[in-house]
Amino acid sequence: MSISIKSYYPNEELALRIRHRKAVYFSRFCALVTWLGVALLAVLFYQIAVDGYMWLDFQFLSSFPSRFPYKAGIKSALVGTLWLITMLTFIAIPLGVSTALYLEEFSKDGRIHRLISLNISNLAGVPSIVYGIIGLAVFVRGLELERSLVSGALTMSLLILPVIIIASREAIKSVPDGIRNAAYALGATPWQTAWSHILPASFPGILTGVILSLSRAIGETAPLIMIGALTYVAFLPEGPMDSFTTLPIQIYNWISRPQEEFHQLAAAAIIVLLTVLLTMNAGAIYIRHKTEQRLK
């Protein structure tokens, strides 16, 4: 029987072999391309490390920016970034988590609820530079907060608020209904249930989202340039109304100069920035991993 089929289709075996060969090549190609992406990351890190490592010392971390590359450092940028994170922690996180809690636990499902959800996911897609322009028009000019830390922190809060809300909602959504029902059965009010049961249960998920959003804020440059943080700052901010600079802005400043030395300084500052970011992201990934294991 098979012999007769072969005579009708003399190339069937060959065709089959080609099809299987194609499948193998395709799978190898996909693997190769993926590892190419990973290799790119390695090249990026290698390049930055080679350019910047020799500038990285205590003097670099503890000096103010300077016209002379050998004296320049990132003290004011580091302190500015720290101020910004602290202020964001107090402004954006309570706002974001409250919104998520309200939307998931208290608001009624309906037209308005859907509209607000749609609105938040659209806000998450607005380019960061548009937030910068709004910050410039509303906080710097409109409310006359000048080019201060407050303006920067408020602008950044608007930027990361949608990210925090979306991540926190996912975390709250994944709390099993059994926990809610148990609390209600014991006579807890909705707020008592939310505060002492749902928030603690969703805490790891919320924390992961918060860390990721803060690390996004640390790396953002464009909105802060818009509100005018790109200035020569050779002092440390002492209060929220002082002007400031941050790490990415200092990096941008150094990259846009023509001299080779300043590019290397930028690379050194990038190493510091990436170390901070990678530590935070690794922390977030670790927390998520732990939670997943606990839920299993």
Added chain:
Amino acid sequence: MKIAMTLNKSNGKNTRSTWLEKLIVGTLAGCTLISVITTVVIILMLGKESAVFFTQIPFLDFILGTRWVPLLEPTSYGVLPLVWGTLLITFGASLIAIPIGLCSAIYLSEYASSRMRSIVKPILELLAGIPTVVYGYFALTFVTPLLKTIFPSIQVFNALSGAIVVGIMILPMIATLSDNALSAVPRSLREGAYALGATSFEVTTKVVVPAALSGVMSSFLLAISRAIGETMAVTLAAGATPNMSLTFLESIQTMTAFIVQISLGDTPAGGIAYQTLFAVASLLFLITLVLNIISQWLMNRYREVYDE
């Protein structure tokens, strides 16, 4: 929930706590309002200043004009060169990121072992978390010198290196989102195709990818919208010369790079330069908004199919 409420009401001691409860829930609702207010403020501010701009510059001159010289006399406010620069970068970036991103997604969801997956996915997430200013540095100090050896005539600031780094930047987004879409395709579809004698290549290209197509397309659109709004990498890599050049080797200017350029100078509030910021930003906002809405619509449609 209703039982809990009635229990509380029957207990006289709890009147204070219900009063407090209302206050707290009200505060939470107030926080929710902030996101709505943000949207309203964005639209109002962009609209107001753009309206002032368009009282001085006719709308058609802005949207169809091919000369963008806002700072030097004689001024001209045709936005097309900026749009062209943005398109050039976005097109180049998509050309790199879409095929590579889709292949990585296919590898992750169809071929990689769970061990490989657990290594590669976090790496892609790390790649996505790198600040854009770092990509700008990478473009200027690594990509452009490399390109110079291939194209000796290339300018220091050029669209090509901008497009390449933006492509690298949006790649992880396409890979992880498309991977989510492909992984959500039910196993039964794959097994049905294998049972009919299809090879893994045929299962992937003829069954899995078409089944996840709206999810995959949605990730492309989201990444394109991100590339359009990208600022620091293109400002550093592609320069500040509004230009309708056809080659990737010259300096261009994107909409976002123009906004940065203006804001670096100390623009007085109320001047025409200040208002051009808002006109260009409105255009940017509208383009990304439309792309995001289409992307969400596709994503929801896709979810409806497989979430049953």
